[in-house]
Amino acid sequence: MDEPPSWIAEFTVTPRQFAAHLDAIAGSGWTPVTIGALADHLAGLAPLPPRPVLITFDDGFADLPGPTAEALARRSLPATAYLTTGALTPDGPSLLPPAPMMTLGQAPALERAGLEIGSHTVTHAQLDTLSARDLAWELRTSKAVLEDVLGHPVHHLAYPHGYNSPRVRAASARAGYVTATAVRHALSSGRDERYRIARLIVRRGHTLADVEAWLAGRGARTAPYRDGPKTVAWRWYRRGRALLRGPEFAG
Numbered sequence: 001m002d003e004p005p006s007w008i009a010e011f012t013v014t015p016r017q018f019a020a021h022l023d024a025i026a027g028s029g030w031t032p033v034t035i036g037a038l039a040d041h042l043a044g045l046a047p048l049p050p051r052p053v054l055i056t057f058d059d060g061f062a063d064l065p066g067p068t069a070e071a072l073a074r075r076s077l078p079a080t081a082y083l084t085t086g087a088l089t090p091d092g093p094s095l096l097p098p099a100p101m102m103t104l105g106q107a108p109a110l111e112r113a114g115l116e117i118g119s120h121t122v123t124h125a126q127l128d129t130l131s132a133r134d135l136a137w138e139l140r141t142s143k144a145v146l147e148d149v150l151g152h153p154v155h156h157l158a159y160p161h162g163y164n165s166p167r168v169r170a171a172s173a174r175a176g177y178v179t180a181t182a183v184r185h186a187l188s189s190g191r192d193e194r195y196r197i198a199r200l201i202v203r204r205g206h207t208l209a210d211v212e213a214w215l216a217g218r219g220a221r222t223a224p225y226r227d228g229p230k231t232v233a234w235r236w237y238r239r240g241r242a243l244l245r246g247p248e249f250a251g
Helices: 015-026 035-042 064-074 104-112 132-150 166-174 208-215 229-245
Strands: 031-033 052-054 056-059 079-083 115-119 156-158 179-184 197-199
Touching: 015 064, 015 208, 035 052, 035 115, 035 156, 035 179, 035 197, 064 104, 064 115, 079 104, 079 156, 104 115, 104 132, 115 132, 132 166
Parallel strands: 031 052, 056 079, 079 115, 115 156, 156 179, 179 197
Antiparallel strands: none
């Protein structure tokens, strides 16, 4: 978007920037794949193609089934979209602030355009602060809603804002997901963990040179690696705050 809502502006790029990023990927010699292909590799079921790269989108903003999917299709670039089901349903339960969103009914069109669909929970809460019951509800309900709309199993999850923990990862596996992506601000690898696959957030301030550096394997650390003390401390702080305030938006 050229003029995004202020709360999401940091995590958006302009249409011109987006086109330049996609052109860089298309011309890089890397092979775009979906999360399903990486899942098969991490499970030891199939090899990855040479130099794989994944393009992912979270939430389900209104541009996704329109100009975003069209820009990908023009370049024959597959991608994976993780949808927040409550935000795509009129009056649905959602912690996302107001923004133009697609509808659940448009999800099949995304698949026809070449995007794989995954879950991004129901409300976009900080999963690592929820009770066991609320966590299971977020994971299982979003999965069931998407499967009902698409007519087939949904195997992949993205943690809202990447917030996860050993408890959340175990619950994701029990809910029937095959993979789960985090953020980690890092490059993934062929040794990455299936239930916290690393991703890089493209922020508004990132330049084309930044994207080209990532494609060359520079400018970010490589997963897997253990959580640092600051990550663990931040998780415990947010968990305590959630006990006082209730579930909070992950953003």
